[in-house]
Amino acid sequence: MIIQELNLNIRKLLSQNLGLNLREAEIESRFILEHALKVNHHYLIRNSDQLVEANKLKQVMKCVSDRLSHKPLAYIFKEWKFYDMKFYINSNVLIPRQDTELLVDLIIKEYDKQKKIDILDLGTGSGAIGIVLGNKFKNANILLSDISFNAIDIAKKNILRHKLKNISIIQSDWFTNIPKKKFEVIVSNPPYINKSDPHLQNKGLLYEPKDALVSEKEGYADILEIIKLSPRFLKPYGTLYIEHGYNQHEKIHQLFLEHNFIKIEQNEDLNGIIRTTSGKINI
Ligand SMILES: C[S@@+](CC[C@H](N)C(=O)[O-])C[C@H]1O[C@@H](n2cnc3c(N)ncnc32)[C@H](O)[C@@H]1O
The missing domain is CATH 1.10.8 (Helicase, Ruva Protein; domain 3)
Structure with a gap:
């Protein structure tokens, strides 16, 4: 043929x-x-x-x-492109989505690429967000973390693959093992799907790790934990960037306000749906 x-x-x-x-x-x-x-x-x-x-x-x-x-191509190829880089992927990590590139774009727009800043990528999975940032911000120190040891293994392989010396990684249940230091940027694409959401029955999603997708309290438990604890780990005027679900922006805006964030901004994905919220801390 x-x-x-x-x-x-x-x-x-x-x-x-x-x-x-x-x-x-x-x-x-x-x-x-x-x-x-x-x-x-x-x-x-x-x-x-x-x-x-x-x-x-x-x-x-x-x-x-x-x-x-219905196996996703990323798991068949064991590799996927995110932003301008390729990542090893297996079924222990979420397939990095094009929508998530928005978080990276927002940080690139806000921060001077030459500056020596500290960035924390929480729930790093394959390492996609933090590694792309490490590649763009060569003078920054990037810390990746995830609760899953399997994800940590994949992210480590990706750090080595891209030969980036400004990235380190630590296993942690959100902030539990994060060193007591402060960051200019905390970024996270955490699990945020409500366990009763029918989208979870989508055959492609069945291949992805459930712990990377689903969160308690109707999808808000992990986001709430990150919003609550981030202020202790942010430098004054440091920014928290979070990706969330298509129908969560109002509640998340409220949560940012309740936890004293200022300059709260929300941004739309490629389909015009608000999918990220960011805010600064003034203490
Ligand atoms: C939606 S995935 C995002 C992966 C990657 N950042 C991306 O955007 O492609 C969420 C990640 O959060 C991690 N995670 C779930 N619960 C966690 C917790 N309690 N502490 C730290 N990471 C957690 C999962 O293992 C998963 O890798």
Whole structure:
């Protein structure tokens, strides 16, 4: 079979079985071909009439069959792109989402990249947020933390992969093991989904670690803990940045106010939905 024909067959399988629209099926098919054939997009276009060898075809079809069982591509490839960097991923960590890049953008916009600042990434998972920040803010000290030892292992691999010397990592249940120092920035994409939210039945989400997604108190327990304790770990005018769910911004704004944050700002994701809240502390 030639590349072009294989590509069309995969698109058809993906759209018929996973309900992807044409554009989504086209992108996923391309990603699968690039990954399994170890080529880039240009190669696929320039060599669309080239025959695919039997052993390569087998690898492509293994990816397709995994995908047809709703396994997310990031777990099939064991790698995913976040911002402008690639990360090792396995099913112990959440797949970094494009929406989360908003947190990184906000911090880049607010802080001078040359400055020596301290940044804490709470609930780091694969390390995506903190590692991208470590790469942008070369003079900053970045501390990553997560409660999950499995996540810590993956994040450590990602720190090594990107050869960043300004990043350290610690296992911690939110602030329990965080050293008694103060940070200019605390950033977190914590679990915030209500356990009764029907979205959790989405077949792709079933592959992701539940502890990374679900939070008690209708999704607010972890966010509340972070908002409550962050002021003790922020320098004066330090900022807490949090990602939250599509329907949580009003309550979270209230929680920031109740815990004496000032200059509270909320920002929209790519779909125009408010998904982040930040605030500064004035003590
Ligand atoms: C939504 S995931 C975010 C992962 C990563 N920061 C990202 O944006 O892709 C939430 C992370 O918080 C971690 N977590 C859950 N409860 C925690 C706790 N009590 N203390 C620290 N981290 C926790 C999970 O292990 C998970 O890695």
